[in-house]
Amino acid sequence: MISNKQLFLLNNAQTSTSPNLLEIDYAEGIYLYDKQKKPYIDLVSGFAVSNIGHRHPKVIDAIKAQLDKYMHLTVYGEYVQSPMILFAQKLLSVLPETLNNVYFVNSGAEATEGALKLAKRYTGRSGIISCFNSYHGSTHGALSVMGNEHYKQAYRPLLPDVQFIRFNEEAELSMITEETACVIMETVQGEAGIRVPSENYMTKLRNRCTEVGALLILDEIQAAFGRTGKLFAFENFGIVPDILLLAKALGGGMPIGAFIANKEVMGVLKENPILGHITTFGGHPVSCSAGLASLEVILEEELVKDVNKKGELFRTLLVHPLIKEVRGKGLMLSIQLDSFEQVEKVSTLCRERGVVIDWFLHCETAMRIAPPLIIKEEEIHTVCKTIINVLNLL
Structure with a gap:
């Protein structure tokens, strides 16, 4: 057999x-x-x-309760679905007030894709800066900002206007200019073997992006929800990103991702053209129910x-x-x-x-x-x- x-x-x-x-x-x-x-x-x-561990009872209960109501209904952004509303509300309640609008997607890679599109659309610029040895997913856009040629040379051509800087090297922040739409960076580099930047570097990064009008995208797909000793890793450095990427632990074991920004920034996806980002299963009600339960466990159980x-x-x-x-x-x-x-x-x-x-x-x-x-x-x-x-x- x-x-x-x-x-x-x-x-x-x-x-x-x-x-x-x-x-x-x-x-x-x-x-x-x-x-x-x-x-x-x-x-x-x-x-x-x-x-929060595998199969936490509160997550299991939340999933079962939602299964008794409904699963997928329609594409993201059309129907009013309480699991998505409640999860977004709870998530935003523990984030800085400037991060006040959530777009739920399917995965970390899609969160990266959505954030890159959002930054280019909002700024009207095409330049993207990432870091050597970074990892943000393996779809085409995410692969374009991966900082390791070995894993992407077979799939070129990729996105144009992408430059790479060395992580935690202050001198290279000058490469961020008025032509830069965004800097995308892991708050703590994961696949590079866990590299933690200095607080001074992160402050200068934030200031440089503000100075030239580039959006700072912090990828916390691995680092969020307590893993670094803070609920969000950027809290260790006293800065706030313009766009935050979440996935992995976001769903308590269920598949879900998100990119989070200010409502004004996120608003550009609604028009000229409409449907600036589209996803069928983003914000899936079962995943949102699990994610909400997981976040409540992290907070309530400290x-x-x-x-x-x-x-x-x-x-x-x-x-x-x-x-x-x-x-x-x-x-x-x-x-x-x-x-x-x-x-x-x-x-x-x-x-x-x-x-x-x-x-x-x-x-x-x-x-x-x-x-x-x-x-x-x-x-x-x-x-x-x-x-x-x-x-x-x-």
Whole structure:
């Protein structure tokens, strides 16, 4: 009889030649369970999605309640749907007052696409500045602002008028000019191996964009909802973007993204031409219900409060001659090793021992630490002991 793994490889499109082929039967909290009921501690959170853990009961209840009412009704922006209204209202209540209009989409990549279009439409400019080693999605527009030629050279030509600067290099901010429609930047670079900018750099970035009339787009698709020790990562730096990108943890495990801006800016999508951005499933009522429940869990259970303390515990415990550095902020961390071979071996051996860990798109010599925010201190001790024991085998 053909196995599920064989069917997966036969019938489902693959993104690489070496998927890890872990077959999950169910998930709960910070744990994944395979078909043999073996538990795995998830240190990746579905790539920064499961901030409140897998299948939180309040999210499950919200999904079930919405299923009893309706699912998809029509394209985004036509019907008045309470899940979207309530979620937007709650989301805006925890954001600065200048970020007061939400466009819900399907994913982080679509949030990037919508934001780039919005910036060009509002400013009447075409210039876009991104950062080397950035990642904003893999659709054509998002790929155009990815800062790694290796992953996009096969798909050129891409968007014109895109320039790249080095992240956290103040001298290169002069490349932002009156011809720049927007600067798109991860508040904390994710796939570059978790790179945290200085507060001074972020202040100068914000001031430069304001000075020349360019919109500042901050991508917090990975970094938002408590992962860096603040509800939103930009709060660590005392600045506010013109457009904020959200996805991943936004939906509490359900697919949804958003770009958020000032109502005046967002208003240009309504006319000349109308339908400046169109999406069929954006703001899906089930995803919005799940997202609202997830945000309420983060706030009511005060999950952000202990994030920095937990991050420091990881730093304290992850000491080993092979570990060159532990980078990051809060529970958005990376462990720097010497080679991809080491990273691959450690990831494999950890997975065999019940700890799921991974690496980065633009930094294959580092391992990703991004557990659900609900991870307990004793569980941090457990996973760090496993990682250290595995490093001892190399």
